[in-house]
Amino acid sequence: METTPEPGKRAYQSTELRQTATVEAVVQLCAEQDPATLTTARIADEVGLSQGALFKHFPNKSRLWESVAGWVAEQLTSQVFSKAEQHELADQALEAMFLAHIGFIARHPGIPRLMLGELQKPGNGPAKTIIRQTLSRYRKKVVGLLELGIQQRRIGPGIDTEAAAVLYIGAIQGLVVQAMVSGEIHTIEHTAPRIFKLYKAGLQELPDEPEK
Amino acid sequence: METTPEPGKRAYQSTELRQTATVEAVVQLCAEQDPATLTTARIADEVGLSQGALFKHFPNKSRLWESVAGWVAEQLTSQVFSKAEQHELADQALEAMFLAHIGFIARHPGIPRLMLGELQKPGNGPAKTIIRQTLSRYRKKVVGLLELGIQQRRIGPGIDTEAAAVLYIGAIQGLVVQAMVSGEIHTIEHTAPRIFKLYKAGLQELPDEPEK
DNA sequence: CAAGATAAAGTAATTACTTACTTTCTTTTG
DNA sequence: CAAAAGAAAGTAAGTAATTACTTTATCTTG
Structure with a gap:
């Protein structure tokens, strides 16, 4: 060892x-x-x-956590964003990002605990600020891709992009929570494509309310 | 007071x-x-x-946490499940559950911290077991409603119900994470219907892969 | 050999839990 | 039915363990 x-x-x-x-x-x-x-x-x-x-x-534990948060932010954004740039079509870029993110978590199962642990702390510590900014930047990237997807006619024109970005992050969170409940981290890489397929279906915009 | x-x-x-x-x-x-x-x-x-x-x-702190976990499980399931039973159509029941869950969180902002905090602990403490069982039961309820929705022709027949249940919980988590990032808890009640609308659209099953 | 890396031992603060004792409520009984 | 006895609920101070951080002295290496 x-x-x-x-x-x-x-x-x-x-x-x-x-x-x-x-x-x-x-x-x-x-x-x-x-x-x-x-x-x-x-x-x-x-x-x-x-x-x-x-x-x-x-110098102290707090600074250590700050470094850790920085490392996570660096790795996550670089690995995930780089995958997005390998695709022309926005929806394919989103899928690549999604799978890269899940793969990153599967390779580093401590990441969700780390990020959620920081977010759970009230107040505005330096480490929490880094995580917050990272998530905020992430969200904007997703919104940007969604808007591009609408331009490219790959995504329904009436889609609520803000909500879709929240649901995108939620889809990842759902997989994380499922892994925490089941205790088996590696199932998420298998389930991820199924989740994204469903997510993508919601971006297609259909007939309108079937009821009423 | x-x-x-x-x-x-x-x-x-x-x-x-x-x-x-x-x-x-x-x-x-x-x-x-x-x-x-x-x-x-x-x-x-x-x-x-x-x-x-x-x-x-x-007798000790651990038992106190056990009681807290029990209280949360009780309140959450009773409040959310009761809303579901007020609707005939499965998709409407799911929406009512969703909004009830978000409302519950908005009324008790500590709940996500509590549940995530427990899930974050490795091992199988009594409190964590309660939370896990609650989420597991919740998931099954959603799968059941999805299958009912397919029978009722309100949901596409080819829908991956397991994945849809994960995404359902993820949609809630996405709102929670957004609230943690923004720090404003009460925005979630406003955003929730928009998220559910998007989620529901994904359950409708459309033309198949538009690409390839 | 000097600058910096390391170990080992120490310190003050914090925390879950205990102990010794007091106060309130409930029950028994003359 | 009052008074005493007992059980339950309370406080305040103490304890052992743990923790982040310090200090002192020793060892490595350019």
Whole structure:
């Protein structure tokens, strides 16, 4: 598992390396533990460091969380947005984004816990602000693609784009909640295309109210 | 607000009353505070009790959370399911459920924090089990209504009911996440009908893949 | 060898829960 | 039916465990 160092020989590393290693360790740990219960001791142990040494690389726990939030925002947006740009048609771009997002979560099961955990905190901590901005930016990207899709005649012209963006994020959340309930994270990659198909059907705009 | 008792005369109450008062206080507090950071001292203070007195009514904190989870499950299912039974047509029942659920959350903004907080914990604590069972039961109810809707010809016959149930719960989650991001809880009651309209459109089943 | 990385031990604050005792309510009984 | 006895509800202070963060001294390495 770990590169066992010669007994007595410690592997000193630069703060920069330790910082990224620590952030990734936190993301890793969130896959198996509630972020709220993550202690500096547990994190240090995962990195292979004494608890005190952690504070040579981060001034305090809050800043560590800030770095983690930044890492998540960076990874998520870069990985998801890049997939969107590989498609001309807006609806296909949306589908690619959707599946990339779900894949990202499947690869890092701690991410939803992390993001939801931050959002749950009231107030406006720095970490929460980063997550909020990321989600806000994400939402705007989706709205933009939806409007493009309408121009391209791939999406019904009367579609409520704001609502559709909320439902898009909700579709992801629904899969996440289902995974939390069932406890099996990897089912979501299988279910995701079915969910998106249904979501997309709602964007097509039909006959109007069948009742009344 | 409170019936101020004669000074010096304390209002001793039965454990039963204290228990329900405490549970409701916790739900109330979750509207403004992360459940993970709720201390017994803060709870006792809200009830108007010394911290130690709390343990005359609950053997430990874990059992208190169990009671809270039970209260939430009870209230949510009774309020939401009862609305469903007032409608003959399955799609109208689903809409009524949806709006009732959002209304319930708007009246008790702490509920999502509570439920998500529990689901976030790994393992199978008693409180988490209650929430899980509640969501599972909820999901089955939705699937049942969807199948009924197909029989009634209100919903497309080829609809993936399992996926549609996940998306239904996701639609609620999407609204919750939006509220967490914006910080304004009461917008969800306004947005909810727009989201459901979009969701319902996806259940109508159309021409098949427009591309390929 | 100097700058910086690390461990190990320590500290103050917080938290769930306990204990010792007091006050109120309920029940039994002379 | 009052008074005493007992049970239940309350407080206030204490305790052990945990936690984020500090300090001191030692070890690595460019």
